[in-house]
Amino acid sequence: xxxxxxxxxxxxxxxxxxxxxxxxxxxxxxxxxxxxxxxxxxxxxxxxxxxxxxxxxxxxxxxxxxxxxxxxx
Amino acid sequence: xxxxxxxxxxxxxxxxxxxxxxxxxxxxxxxxxxxxxxxxxxxxxxxxxxxxxxxxxxxxxxxxxxxxxxxxxxxxxxxxxxxxxxxxxxxxxxxxxxxxxxxxxxxxxxxxxxxxxxxxxxxxxxxxxxxxxxxxxxxxxxxxxxxxxxxxxxxxxxxxxxxxxxxxxxxxxxxxxxxxxxxxxxxxxxxxxxxxxxxxxxxxxxxxxxxxxxxxxxxxxxxxxxxxxxxxxxxxxxxxxxxxxxxxxxxxxxxxxxxxxxxxxxxxxxxxxxxxxxxxxxxxxxxxxxxxxxxxxxxxxxxxxxxxxxxxxxxxxxxxxxxxxxxxxxxxxxxxxxxxxxxxxxxxxxxxxxxxxxxxxxxxxxxxxxxxxxxxxxxxxxxxxxxxxxxxxxxxxxxxxxxxxxxxxxxxxxxxxxxxxxxxxxxxxxxxxxxxxxxxxxxxxxxxxxxxxxxxxxxxxxxxxxxxxxxxxxxxxxxxxxxxxxxxxxxxxxxxxxxxxxxxxxxxxxxxxxxxxxxxxxxx
Numbered sequence: 001x002x003x004x005x006x007x008x009x010x011x012x013x014x015x016x017x018x019x020x021x022x023x024x025x026x027x028x029x030x031x032x033x034x035x036x037x038x039x040x041x042x043x044x045x046x047x048x049x050x051x052x053x054x055x056x057x058x059x060x061x062x063x064x065x066x067x068x069x070x071x072x073x
Numbered sequence: 074x075x076x077x078x079x080x081x082x083x084x085x086x087x088x089x090x091x092x093x094x095x096x097x098x099x100x101x102x103x104x105x106x107x108x109x110x111x112x113x114x115x116x117x118x119x120x121x122x123x124x125x126x127x128x129x130x131x132x133x134x135x136x137x138x139x140x141x142x143x144x145x146x147x148x149x150x151x152x153x154x155x156x157x158x159x160x161x162x163x164x165x166x167x168x169x170x171x172x173x174x175x176x177x178x179x180x181x182x183x184x185x186x187x188x189x190x191x192x193x194x195x196x197x198x199x200x201x202x203x204x205x206x207x208x209x210x211x212x213x214x215x216x217x218x219x220x221x222x223x224x225x226x227x228x229x230x231x232x233x234x235x236x237x238x239x240x241x242x243x244x245x246x247x248x249x250x251x252x253x254x255x256x257x258x259x260x261x262x263x264x265x266x267x268x269x270x271x272x273x274x275x276x277x278x279x280x281x282x283x284x285x286x287x288x289x290x291x292x293x294x295x296x297x298x299x300x301x302x303x304x305x306x307x308x309x310x311x312x313x314x315x316x317x318x319x320x321x322x323x324x325x326x327x328x329x330x331x332x333x334x335x336x337x338x339x340x341x342x343x344x345x346x347x348x349x350x351x352x353x354x355x356x357x358x359x360x361x362x363x364x365x366x367x368x369x370x371x372x373x374x375x376x377x378x379x380x381x382x383x384x385x386x387x388x389x390x391x392x393x394x395x396x397x398x399x400x401x402x403x404x405x406x407x408x409x410x411x412x413x414x415x416x417x418x419x420x421x422x423x424x425x426x427x428x429x430x431x432x433x434x435x436x437x438x439x440x441x442x443x444x445x446x447x448x449x450x451x452x453x454x455x456x457x458x459x460x461x462x463x464x465x466x467x468x469x470x471x472x473x474x475x476x477x478x479x480x481x482x483x484x485x486x487x488x489x490x491x492x493x494x495x496x497x498x499x500x501x502x503x504x505x506x507x508x509x510x511x512x513x514x515x516x517x518x519x520x521x522x523x524x525x526x527x528x529x530x531x532x533x534x535x536x537x538x539x540x541x542x543x544x545x546x547x548x549x550x551x552x553x554x555x556x557x558x559x560x561x562x563x564x565x566x567x568x569x570x571x572x573x574x575x576x577x578x579x580x581x582x583x584x585x586x587x588x589x590x591x592x593x594x595x596x597x
Contacts, residue, residue, distance in 0.1 A: 011168050012184070013213055015158035018220075019285070030184075046285050053287035056159060056168035 002036035003049055004064035009057050016061065019050035034061075041070045130314065130343060148433070150206035151197055153190035154183060155221045159213035160245050161281040161297065164359035165320060165350055168213075184212075187224040189411060195232055196414045199421050201405070202429035210241035210263070216250050226257040233421060239263065241318070245281055245297055247304030255311050262308055263346075264301055265318040268326055269336045271295040276325050279359070302340060309341030316344040321376055322360070323350070323368050334380040345380060349373050349589050370526060370587035374498065440473035444560035448493060450568070457571045461581065462491050465566065466501065466524040466548075467559050468532040475554050475562045479535035485524055488559070490567040495560040501587065521546045526587040528570070531562055547584070 002024075005016075010031040017025045017032060022045075024038035034051070041063075042049045051061040063069075159168065185193065198204045207229060209215040215222045226238050239261035240254070247264065254262060268274040274294025281293040288296060308315045317337045319330050326333070334345050350367040352360040359365075368376070466485035468477035484502045488495050501523040517539055524530060529549040533556060540550045549570075554562030573579045 011157075013157040013159065013168060015160070015213070015217065015282075048286065050285060053285070054158075054160070054282045056162060 002039035002064045002067045002070065003034055003041060003051055003061050004036070005032050005034055005051070006060050006062060007031050007033075009060040011057060013056060015054040015056065016051035019054045021045040021050065025051065034064075036064060036067050039070070043070055148206070148430075149201055149204045150208060151194065151204060152208045152210050153185055153193060153225065154212050155185050155187055155190045155225050156209055156211055156215045156218035157184055157213045158217045159211075159243070160217040160283070161214070161243050161293075162279050163243075164277055164279060164365075165322070165352060165361075167357040167361075169357065183406075183410065185411070187221055187228060189414075190225045191228045191232060192419075193409055193411075193414050194229055194236065195421050196417050196419045197409050198233055198236060198426065199419050200408075200417075202426045203433060204236075205430070206237045206239060208239045208241065214243050214246070215240040216242045216246040219246070219250055219253070223253055223257060226259065230257065235423060235426065237261070241265065242304075243297070244301035244304045245283060246300075248300055248307055251304065251307040251311060251313075254308070255313060259313065261314050261316065263316045263318055264305060264342075265320070266298075266301050266305075266333055266337060267320050267322070268294065268329060269298050269302070269333050270329065271298060273326050273329050274298060277322065302336070305337060305340045305342060314344075315342050316346060317342045318346045318348060320350050321347050321368050321373055323366060323372060325365075327368070327372070327376055330376055331379050347373065347377050347380065367589060370499075370501070370523075370589055373589065377498075436472060440558045440560070443558035444495065444564075447495075447561040447564040450564075457575050458581075459492055461571070462489060463528040463567065463570070464489055464498070464526050464584070465551075465563050466527045466530040467563065468530070469559060473558050474556055475531045475559055476533050476556050479530070479532040479539055479550070482532070485527075485530065486559070487524070487527065488563050490563055492567075492571070495563050495567075501589070517542050521548065522588045524548060524587060526584045528584060529566060531559075531566065547582070 005025075012027070012030045012032065014027070014032065017027070020034075021042060022038045022040055024035045025032055026035065027033075049061065055061045159166075162168075194207050209222050209225060222240060229236060229238070238257065238259045240259055241263040242265070244264045244266065247262075267277050271291045271294035274297060275291040278294050278297060280287055280289045281297055282288075283293075283296055305315055305317075317333070319326070319333055321327055321330060330347060337345060350360065350365070352358060352365050352367055354361045354364075465488050467475055467488060468479055468482040468485060469475060470477045470481075482503065484500050486497060487499045487501060489498045490496075503520045503523045520539075521543065525546070525548075527548055529551050530543060531551045531554055533552065535543075535550050535552055543550045551566055554565060557565075570579075574581050
């Protein structure tokens with residue numbers, strides 16, 4: 001039910017952070033992370049995941065398969 | 074705060090740089106943000122004093138190192154890297170590094186919080202009294218990080234009110250923040266505009282992030298150009314000076330930049346800075362990987378010359394990195410890392426800064442007078458083509474003088490000389506020839522390549538080996554004007570050169586093209 005950020009690819013640019021409608025993104029040591037329990041994959045907010053759309057490096061914000069896909073209530 | 078109220082004033086009297094008429098504030102309110110065409114003479118106003126720039130505009134820019142070619146020899150600027158995010162992707166940029174048009178690819182800036190940034194600016198301004206300008210230019214886009222950018226401006230204004238503020242943007246978010254920009258007395262904005270036609274734009278911008286969507290291709294370029302033009306018109310309507318940066322990409326927008334120049338001029342831009350593409354493969358940009366080349370020195374000058382008479386052209390840009398500190402062409406950022414700032418005792422002494430700046434002003438007046446004197450002494454020679462134009466390279470450490478050893482130069486300033494003018498047309502970075510007193514002979518060919526279009530190189534001193542090699546390459550090494558003001562020295566040399574032609578001692582020959590050195594600018 002969540003996206004995750006591939007830490008080795010994150011440039012730390014912060015473009016994703018203010019775009020997240022759930023305030024699920026935070027910074028630690030210069031790179032950004034997503035709190036899976038807060039991420040809704042932007043379902044109900046936007047047509048596309050905002051972190052994916054804003055991120056300058058392709059395939060850096062990706063679906064975290066450790067969690068089942070988010071289901072809108 | 075000295076710029077607090079003059080927005081409306083300068084707006085009402087803002088007159089054509091060269092051919093543009095900007096509506097007065099009251100009329101602008103009734104007719105939107107429009108501008109109208111008008112009369113005026115063509116010139117390259119920023120290169121040589123006030124030129125035909127309106128007094129109010131000149132007053133604002135004369136001490137701004139990025140806008141006035143004269144000022145950039147005397148005043149310093151700094152950038153703080155508080156704005157890492159960007160909202161568009163450019164093919165000349167790899168976001169693993171800094172943005173490559175406001176700073177250099179392959180060079181990473183130290184990211185700062187607004188609090189750290191303000192502390193750094195105050196520390197630098199206390200140490201370097203000629204530091205008059207703070208810019209926020211990235212490493213991403215200043216307006217894609219609005220909170221960080223405006224927090225920095227607000228806090229800095231409280232602590233160091235005499236420092237001018239400016240910012241750079243790609244323009245996508247600009248229309249949303251023009252009011253905010255005006256609120257913080259940001260009176261200079263730079264917009265990077267590489268095209269006004271989406272067909273050209275789609276070759277430069279793969280995507281933009283706009284209104285919560287990623288938009289690709291021609292549609293993205295269309296939105297971008299519309300937002301850029303709207304933002305520029307809105308800034309002009311508010312009397313905020315706007316400079317346009319364009320990256321010259323051979324084969325993509327080289328011919329198109331003439332149209333860009335006319336479009337931004339008609340919307341009130343006061344200066345147009347055309348910069349060469351930097352596209353080394355190791356920077357990992359799309360253009361670097363596809364082998365898109367940058368322009369040669371001659372190609373750059375040709376486009377700049379074609380645009381003269383449009384918006385005033387700026388030719389002294391060093392494409393410095395987003396955390397640069399110092400005079401243009403020098404980088405003292407290593408002296409002001411976060412750790413070092415923490416240890417500094419900072420006393421912000423406004424009086425000391427003013428006293429220093431007055432001294433600089435006096436020096437600048439002498440330089441200007443020396444140029445005027447040299448021009449009036451220029452000879453009218455028979456047998457010599459009166460329209461002859463040559464370029465000379467100058468080695469200088471600042472203060473407007475020929476005062477650098479050839480072997481210590483990391484860049485040369487290039488002046489175009491005619492019988493009646495000496496015009497700064499750019500600079501060429503080179504690899505340091507002399508390291509620790511030993512000349513590195515293998516570096517010389519790259520220096521020759523960088524100034525190969527010049528007839529002479531004016532230096533304070535030069536060793537015997539490079540002297541002979543330069544001569545062999547057809548570039549005259551000149552050290553008899555050491556420590557004189559640059560324009561006076563250059564014009565004196567040119568008079569002498571023309572005399573030698575007139576007497577039949579030498580024959581005038583045209584020079585070839587020169588290469589623009591790639592790679593990041595670093596302090597020596």
